[in-house]
Amino acid sequence: MEQGPNVPGEPPRVVVLRGDVPPPAMAAAERLAHVVYVRESQLAGALPGCDALFVWDFWSDAPAAAWPREGGPRWVHIASAGVDRLLFPGLVEGNTIVTNSRGVFDEPIAEYVLGLVLAFAKDLHTTVRLQDERVWRHRETERITGARALVVGTGPIGRAVARRLTAAGLHVTGAGRTARDGDPDFGLVHPPERLPAALGDADYVVLAAPLTAATRNMIDAAALARMRPSARLINVGRGPLVAEDDLVEALRAGRIAGAALDVFVDEPLAPSSPLWTMPNVIVSPHMSGDVTGWRAELVRLFTDNLDRFVRGRELRNVVDKRLGYARPDTGAARTPYAGQRR
Structure with missing residues (x-):
């Protein structure tokens, strides 16, 4: 790639890691x-001397392998809420600002979770299977009004989930890094040491936490043993939040009633996985937040941040690289660009 001169006032050089599907409607960013x-394969040659990297292909591990020892981008934006693939040492330890796409997926994922709760309560997945088999089998179903939900992860997605489930009549509490009472969305937020006890009170356990060292495999055999035999687990966070082999064993043994999984340790989920054929499991291909127009919304967020970057204004959704997510109280940072190339 031709680098061009680094002169004051020159527009910033932005590298887009595009993947198989390029980002749509980038004309505003290109202006x-x-x-x-x-x-x-081209990323390593493109990063030196660039000002910003837009990781559109958020599944890619290429940024870690291609990251330059010196002269890396000042700013990296990723087209996802999760940033776990970006938190490699070279990026975490440097001065590069990282922003994510927090806010794009909150409401769509909350709607999806509500749909899954209704599917379990009204046994809709069984109805569809019986219809495919042309079997007429009358069943009784459950109420969701008054059911108890524990949302693990109190960021924007978890909060949107809590609001939707509360509006539908469920009693919702949260689990996060810090204990709180009187929270506007959860009421009660359990700290990490209270999570095992809180699991036993829930009819639905919804995972919406970021993937960090503290949350990896947080739902393992011990956690599943704490859950009610009638409880369902819903994971819309990250696959490695759950120890999948432990979950399969718990489902087979009837230790919990069911699971709805939109994310997995390895994606796509292998055809050989027993999760595909378990009657009490709903599998979806990491699509809970992907609604019509989601790609264009991701580009609009990036373009707004690019405009802020060019003007030297505070960026939206700045990630605390040590914690692994964007915190509301540290969600902005002033960029050093302001029309000047280094």
Whole structure:
């Protein structure tokens, strides 16, 4: 890639890691910056001397392998809420600002979770299977009004889930890093040491936490043993929050009543996985937040942040690289660009 001169006032050079599906409607971003689209094999050659990296292919591990020892981008934006793939040592330890796409997926995921709760309570997945088999089998179903839900993860997605479930009549509490009472969305928020006890009170356990060292495999055999035999587990966070082998064993043994999984340790989920054929499991292909127009919304968020970057204004959704997510109280940082190339 031709680098061009680094002169004051030059538009920033932005590298986009595009993947198989390029980002749509990038014209507004291209008016603000010199934008270059690359694939994984081209990334290492494109990063030195660039000002910003837009990780559109948020599944890619290429940024870690391609990251330069010196002269890396000042700012990296990822087209996802999760940033676990970006938190490699070279990026965490450097001065590069990281922003995510927090806010794009909150309400769609909350709607999806409500749909899954209704599917379990009204046994809709069984109805569809019986219809495929042309079997007429009358059943009784459950109420959701008054059921208890524990939402693990009190960020924007978890809060949106809590509001939807509360509106539908469930009693919702949360689990997060810090204990709180009187929270506007959860009422009660349990700290990590209270999570085992809180699991035993819930009819639905919803995982919406970021993937960090503290949350990896947080739902393991011991946690599943704490849950009610009638409880359902819903994971819309990250696959490695759950020890999948332990979950399969718990489902087979009837230790919990069911699971709805939108994320997995390895994606796509292998055809050989027993989760595909378990009657009390709903499998979806990491799509809970992907509604019509979601790609364009991701580009709009990036373009707004690019405009802020060019003007030297505070960026939205700045990630605390040590914690692994964007906190509301540390969600902005002033960029050093302000029209000046280094």
